[in-house]
Each structure stands twice: as C-alpha cells, then as structure tokens.
Amino acid sequence: MENAIVMKNVCKDFKILNRHEGLKGSIRDLFSRDYKTISAVKDVSLEIGKGEIIGYLGPNGAGKSTTIKMMTGVLEPTSGDILVNGVVPYKERTKNSEHIGVVFGQRSQLWWSLPLIESFRLLRDIYMVPKKEYEEMLELYRSLVDIEPILHKPVRQMSLGQRTLSDILAAFLHNPAIVFLDEPTIGLDVSMKSKIRDLIKGLNQEKNTTVILTTHDMGDVDALCKRIVIIDEGKKIYDNDIDHLKTYFGSYRTLRMRLSDDTWEERVIDETKEDVMQVILQKQKEQKIKDIQLQEISTEEVIKKIYEGGN
Amino acid sequence: MNLKRHLALTRAGIMESLQYRLGTAVTLFANLIYLVLVYFLWKAIYASAGTDVVNGMTFTDTMIYLILATALFNFLEMFVVWDMSRSIQSGKIILDLLKPMRFREYTFWSYSGSHVVLFALTFIPTFIVVLIVTHGAIPMGLNLLWFAVATVLALIVNFSMEMIVATICLYTESTWGINIVKETIVLLLSGASIPLAFFPEALRQVVDYLPFRAVYDIPLTILLEKNDTNTIEGLLPMFGLQLAWALILTLAGTLFWNHSVKKITVNGG
Numbered sequence: 001m002e003n004a005i006v007m008k009n010v011c012k013d014f015k016i017l018n019r020h021e022g023l024k025g026s027i028r029d030l031f032s033r034d035y036k037t038i039s040a041v042k043d044v045s046l047e048i049g050k051g052e053i054i055g056y057l058g059p060n061g062a063g064k065s066t067t068i069k070m071m072t073g074v075l076e077p078t079s080g081d082i083l084v085n086g087v088v089p090y091k092e093r094t095k096n097s098e099h100i101g102v103v104f105g106q107r108s109q110l111w112w113s114l115p116l117i118e119s120f121r122l123l124r125d126i127y128m129v130p131k132k133e134y135e136e137m138l139e140l141y142r143s144l145v146d147i148e149p150i151l152h153k154p155v156r157q158m159s160l161g162q163r164t165l166s167d168i169l170a171a172f173l174h175n176p177a178i179v180f181l182d183e184p185t186i187g188l189d190v191s192m193k194s195k196i197r198d199l200i201k202g203l204n205q206e207k208n209t210t211v212i213l214t215t216h217d218m219g220d221v222d223a224l225c226k227r228i229v230i231i232d233e234g235k236k237i238y239d240n241d242i243d244h245l246k247t248y249f250g251s252y253r254t255l256r257m258r259l260s261d262d263t264w265e266e267r268v269i270d271e272t273k274e275d276v277m278q279v280i281l282q283k284q285k286e287q288k289i290k291d292i293q294l295q296e297i298s299t300e301e302v303i304k305k306i307y308e309g310g311n
Numbered sequence: 312m313n314l315k316r317h318l319a320l321t322r323a324g325i326m327e328s329l330q331y332r333l334g335t336a337v338t339l340f341a342n343l344i345y346l347v348l349v350y351f352l353w354k355a356i357y358a359s360a361g362t363d364v365v366n367g368m369t370f371t372d373t374m375i376y377l378i379l380a381t382a383l384f385n386f387l388e389m390f391v392v393w394d395m396s397r398s399i400q401s402g403k404i405i406l407d408l409l410k411p412m413r414f415r416e417y418t419f420w421s422y423s424g425s426h427v428v429l430f431a432l433t434f435i436p437t438f439i440v441v442l443i444v445t446h447g448a449i450p451m452g453l454n455l456l457w458f459a460v461a462t463v464l465a466l467i468v469n470f471s472m473e474m475i476v477a478t479i480c481l482y483t484e485s486t487w488g489i490n491i492v493k494e495t496i497v498l499l500l501s502g503a504s505i506p507l508a509f510f511p512e513a514l515r516q517v518v519d520y521l522p523f524r525a526v527y528d529i530p531l532t533i534l535l536e537k538n539d540t541n542t543i544e545g546l547l548p549m550f551g552l553q554l555a556w557a558l559i560l561t562l563a564g565t566l567f568w569n570h571s572v573k574k575i576t577v578n579g580g
Contacts, residue, residue, distance in 0.1 A: 074408055076573055090573075098411040109406040111323055113330040118323065125319030127411055 004178050004210040005048040010080035012041040040066040042234040051208040055225035059307045063234040064214045085177050101171030105183035110155045116166050117151045127174035144202045161192035172203050178210040197223040218300040258291035317420045324424015366508045380503045380527050382437035386429040391473035396486035450536045461530040464553040468525045471560030478571050502528035522556035
C-alpha cells in the first residue's frame, strides 16, 4: 500500500518565556530572556496508507494538534522528516494545501454571510476544480446527505450541526488525498453525529480519501477507525488495530450473573487466567443462576485507562 | 497567477460587503458629521488667517481636498491588523494559511471586493456631490484615468503597510496600541487629515519622500491636477514614488511575513 503520510522521528520544541506572577513579575517579563523549552512532540514516527481512516487520539495537550499542524505545513518540525503526498509540507505549504482538506471542529472556513453554495463555488475556483468534477462531487454529496435545505442558506443562520456538515463537505470538495478532521462531532446531538459519521465513511469509500480523525468521542472511533494511534505527552504510545486495543491491558471481560435472590453479581475476568465457563459452573454449584450477561470492555474504558497512565 | 481565483475572491467580497448595507449607511452618516466639523474648523482657520489664500490653497481648495481625502479614506481603509489579530487569537488563521494560495495574495484579494463596494458607495457619490457643488473645480480629463491608476497603487502601498504592522502584531500579541499609532501616523503624514501644503517646510521635505503620502496625497494631487500633474513631467515623479514604495514595502513585507509565519503557534485545538 502506498503511503499518504510518512513521519520519521519527528520532534517539535517550543520556546516559551518563563512568566512571573504579579505586577512586578509582569514588568520583569518585559526584559526577561528566561526561556524554557517545551517538547510538544517527541520522536514520533508514523506511516499512514492511502485510503485509511486513522483515529488520532490523546488526552488534551498531548501534542495532537501540533502533529497535525506539522502535517499540514503550518508548523516546521524541530527535527525529523515529514512527507505528505510526497511533499515536505512546511517547505511547500501552498502546494501541500492543494491536496489536503481540513476541518477544525470549532472554526469554519466557510464565508459567514454567504449561502453555502457560494462558499462551494468560491472553493471550486480557489482550488481550480474542473467544472465536471465539481458537479460530480455535488452529485455524490446529494447521494450521501440531504444538502438541498442547507445549500442556499447563509452559513451564519445554520445550526452547529448543519455548519459542521457543510464544513466537512467543503473540505472534501476539491477531492483531496488527505482530510484532517479535528473533533468534527464536538457539540453535536446523537443523530447529527451519526449522520456525520456516515458521511465521512461514505466519502472515504467513494473517493479513497485518507482521513486523519482526532476526537474525544469514542463513538467516532468505533464507527470509523480500523486503526488508532494514541499519543501522550508528545510520545506515540499505541499504534495498532482497534480490535487489538481491547487486549491492551489483557483480555478483560465483565461477567454479570443474576442470582436466585435477583441481585446481580459482577466479576471482571482476565481471560488469560480464567475461563468464563469455569467461573459460571463454579458459581452454579453454589447457587442457582437465573441470568448471565457478558460485557466486552468498551473502547472508552480502555482509552481512559491508557490516558490515566495504565493499570 | 490565475486571475479566475482572484476574481472569485473579489466577487465573494462584494457579496459579503453588500450584506452589511446598514453598516455602510452608518459610515456615510458618520462622514457627514465629520465633514461638517471639518468645514467649520477650516472656516475658522481661514477667518483667523485674514487672507483668502493660505499656503497656496483657497478655502474651497482645502475643502475639496479634505472632503475627497475623507471619501478616499473610507474606501481605502483596511482592517487587516484587526482581522488578523482576531483570527490569530481564535486560531482561524490556520484555515487561511491552508488555502492553496500565497497568504498575502489570498488576503489582498479577499479584501478587494469590499474596496470595490466602498468605492461605489462612498467615493463615487461624494465625488459627484463635490463636482456639482463646486461647478467644475475638479478637472474632467485624463486626470481621472491617472487618478484610477494612482488609487490602485495607493491601495497596494496601504495594504503593504497594514501587512507589516499585522506581522509585528504576531510578536507582540497585542494589537490595539500599535494599530492606533499606525493609524495616527498614516492619517497625519498622508495628508488625509491636514493637506500636506500646510506642513512646515522642513517636515514637508521629509514627508514628501515617505510612503504615507502615496496613499492619500498623491491620488488627490493627481485628481485635482495640482503640482503640474497635468503634465508628464509632473506626473512621473508621483507615480515613481508610489511604484517605488509599492515595490519596497511589498518585498519587505513578504520577507518579514515569511520569516515570521513560522513563529506563529496557532492556539488551541
């Protein structure tokens, strides 16, 4: 599989002025040369294939945005190499921009006071999309979502959900090879979330677009990503299939049993050490079991555990 | 250079500006008040001078100059510094940086539409009123064409100055003070608030070579055919000064921006 993005040993340091508190401190800061260096990204290597949907996860402040900004060319890495579609992004930001699309959850690239269709036309001209391809893309959009009601609506009158939907459509309009989606479902209701997930999945399948998705919503991850990459304190700590993630801390499952007195007993079972059937049989000898439930550990729980620093 | 994408930005800018007609109407009204103030101020100045001609300009000359300067100001005024500092604070600038165009070009053409609208809605009506009221004090010939050329150059010089100040604001992370200083300097030294003819000789000689003059004084001088600008010999030094500053400031601004943009750490996310 060809690679859309290759990162090799990428580091990013920021120099930050040591600020002092209080009025005196503020005045002292005016002349201060006292900088400290913060490593936002430490030695991250990553290969992302064409057409993949990657869940790029990490707690707040882990270095996700910094990595994305380096991939888009807005930030220059302190050391290491990045290639995006064969281009070094920070050296040729403008050229790189032709082949990527971005959605940053809380900000919109649409023209605020104009109807959506005008933003589309403008983006078509800015990205120099041939008329035929543009029409085809609109056709595809129509087949995936009901865009007619929002197409002629000024962006400022849209609901957050409509606006996010519009922003995602705008990011795919020039048929980019890679789309970066930074928390696309933040603040949306359940039905809109699912609509947006379907849309992203549909566009990825139709156009074989590589999608880099950062999110804090594990529903997005479960619905869209086969592979996830987790970064914490600037370091890559996980890079594998989502199925594999569930066994990250061993194969845990929760067994719930309803006993004869109608109370539920819960046991977390490590399947490498115990067998579920054995536990049930054992219990059955002591007491009658009226009902059993076996629960998989959820992605959310695993991720939470990882963020909290393991066991 | 692909003109289609640039004109698409102009078109969007025009449509966006037209959304804010109330804002334009308020601007026009505020101008009217400002002009009344200017009228009485200069009337008093001329009355106390005791002569009809001060510094080579009659009261009517001065009024025409200042009214047109105000109209020109309304149409050339840019908010690059404000907009940029806001978009840095909100982090929206990243979306503009990720357009497949050079940021400077993208910004310039994004603003172009509002200049077209303001030219039509503020400059043209003022110009027509002045024309009618003064019964031909403004010559109507080739000077109109030269004025158009000078205005485009003025726009470029003004934009370059705005971009340089906006770039400084990337470092200071505060905009208000710097922008006020810039506006005051430009308004004073460009001739937008006091005709340059009223400046003391020594100051005048310095100001004559500064870029500020290229924004308001030169287009107006050419429009009113002052300082022999009805001849090629008078016209060339004017265009020369504008062109030189347009090139110098564009180059300096581009280098400064390219150097600085790496330093922006876009907030949040």
